[in-house]
Amino acid sequence: MFSEDSLNTWETTAANRHKVRVYPLKNKDGSVEQNAYVVATEEHTSGYDYQDVVYIVRNAKPVGEPAPDTQEIDAPNPKELVFSGVKGSTNLPTQSVSVKNSGRTALEISGASISGTNAGAFQLVNPGAKSVPAGETATFEVRFAPGSTTVGSLSAKLTIASNDADEANVDVGLYGLSTNGEQGSNEPTLQDVVNTLGYPAKVHDLAGNPLTFGTDGNLKGEEVSAPLFQKAGTGNVTIKPVARYSPDEILPFGYYKLPDGNVTENVVATIDLDQEQTLNPKVQPGGSSSFDPGTDKFGVFVDSKSFNRKSYQQDGLNTGQVAHAVRVYPAKDRAGQPIANSYLVTFEDAANGDYQDYVFFVTNVKPSSAGNTGTGTSSKINFQPATAEV
Template identity: 30%
Template sequence: MLPNVFRLLSLAALVSPLAAAEWETLFNGKDLKGWTTVLQDKKPGEDPDKFVQVREGAIHMYADTDPAAKVPFGVIVHEKTFSRFHMSVEYRWMKKKFAPRKNEIRDAGLLYHASNTGKVWPDSVEYQIQEGDSGDIVFLPKAGLTWMRPDIENSPEGQGEPGMLPEEGGFARDYGRTDFAYVGRFPVLDKMEGWNRVEVIVQADESAEHIINGKTIARITNLREKDGSPVREGKVALQLEGAEIAYKNVKIRELAEPLKPDRTVIALSGVRGQKVRKAEVIVRNSSAQEIPAALSVIGKDAGLFKASASAKKVPAGGSITVTVEFSPPEVLNRYSAGLQIGTKTEGTFICLQALALPGFEGKNEPTLMGVVRALNIPVQVGGTVLELDTKADVIGQSKAIAAFRAVDGEKVRMTPVARFSPKGITPFGIVQSGETELLEKGRLADVSGEIPDAHQTLFPPLDGATDFIEFDAPEKPFAFYMRGHQYVSYTDPSIKTDATIRHTSRVYPVTFFQGKPVKNAWLVGFEEAANGDYQDAVFLVENAVPADAK
């Protein structure tokens, strides 16, 4: 292995150095060739009042419009379609504002992956351009996964729900099947005077990165249409929304497929003073040229993570292994950073999450919400405290599912993703509806010299060499169980048990895991005592659906 590479690189180093010829100019500085103006109450291409003009090498919105006028909103749409690209635009606010936003802050935007472009607000993802809010995310009505601020009370002022970069502590949230969503209230990085530089790096449906004046402000992954299908390409457009604004240096560079990691999230945990396991990620290069793979750990808790690689470059058609380590501090908490491998345009970004425990068990344990956020699973478990409601049939986004069945033709898979319980081997499996026999499918391992925190960790080891277990499910519906130290816990609360609480398990739907979309997947958390923390043993269950599902 090479020595650890732990460097903070400037944006100039992270974005590939480009010769001018590599950029395609979308605006020639003279006219609107290649662009179509779309205004309210007008057909595409109609602009009799010249709300959009070219002045002094810039696209000037509302240049000659009377400040007392009420103006239409609109977009200018470029004729080409783009999928993987790095786009750069400079903008500057001018003096005038108009009704119906005469008394509002100045607003515009850069739209990408746009479709249905014959209307004023095309279906698209918007890079918001707005006074104090540039870089915000607007889904119109596209969908995607981004990250939210956990401490809402400390959010900056602004519009929308408060977002936060994952490397700064943001937690995952999926915006799907919605007509409109606004994620903002990021730190203010735009200037009110002079020119601002907007950049967006888009990799088909895989990711988008919003950059303002050289600094990354927001990230999105898994871009989709409202119906859930991937959105891999679309038009780009610039908005005019009632404020005088100028755009210049509008250019784009189409990109090749970047480096591909086998996962985009690494979740670690560690008990202070105990041996901590490492994580490895395989990074592949599908191109015909080798790609540099310099490592940069960035973000709020970058100093707690270390990364090393098996090579400095990823060979053409080959791969390298990147190893990540975490040094837990003394404070019980979730810690966040990011790992940039290679450049922003050729490389890849991995979200780093970790849980630190000051000691074993009791109040040293994380909450179920902390576990879920560290695993980067976008689900609300019903509270951020350690002890959750044990009486209600449903809490947060949990589902009351008495019985499951396997997806046709598929084996049910159970992957242990967390365990915070007393030491000892812990059996788990299924029980068929109407029966009492426990069909054991696997066991969580006891502690060992190699893994002293096997009972207090993310991704606890199984009693065996595998990371998960798979089995052919019976035709009869079934529930899941875990045999704890005090009683047997079941996902079906109607099954008789020695527990003093009604619900010894909680079940949550999972749509994303390790940065990838999953189907027919569930997070199953078990309680083995009475406090309702539901993280004594937590499994990702795949290829299972409710028994009564059609």
């Protein structure tokens, strides 16, 4: 029996000649031991469990694979940090980024620095030098601290310098949304919201960067007609709240269907208290980030107690001042390239037309026609407990 499939010619079926599987050897903490492997064999033909003989090989590498560099800094995790806050704030929560040394000896980080267009709006909490043993990580903390007169979508980059021979510097994108204050005219524009998040759809056709751009049903900017969605492929639909600029309250959200013309709501998660006026608001424990609507058409909805109404993706279901309560935009990445089957679903729950009351990033979907108008009664299925601690 050989580790090369082609040598196991005693197996008459080529598909059955893979008799050896090789896995990187890990330590108890999950870190990988360099140049060490677990070799698992399958000698018999009465089942393929690959534990007939298992052994460990050290001081080896797969043929054709170069040995790890002496010092090797991995890509940062995450690759970017996104912040939000009121101008002049000095105590906003920090966010962290980590880099791992996947080399064979200690990685020497000489320091980290922030540069770029709005470098002054970001602070590095722990900029000093660090020695990172093989297999270990180093973490850097960054705080968003926009100046007292700095408002809008801001950007910079964090650069981590080390003695990695082929990648001495690694960069982390820093993005922040600074506002004049909270609520009303102090809130950010939807354009600044999507630009900061890294989904830079053109949200309207007006000159400048106005806060409001109308509540009529005409499509604005790159908005698409999407009264409902359908799944675009296999797997679940994912939904994530990425912005919320509205009064503070717990906010259930989810999807609805229209069987026989009646609205059936399915709560996926609830945005928590103290998660208003922010990007990437957190949801309550127990919420989900995905769901499977099957082959049915569906729409996204929210349930606001402050406004005392539910808002739906379909205009005809909305009973408040604004019929066109949702605008849907195809999602783009920071380079402006389309993200396949992904959309920003933006809500106007008041009546001023800023459409950043709640913004959701939804994936694995495609727009669908409304079909049934859904004028019947409403029922509700809640995937969360009826009550929760707040």
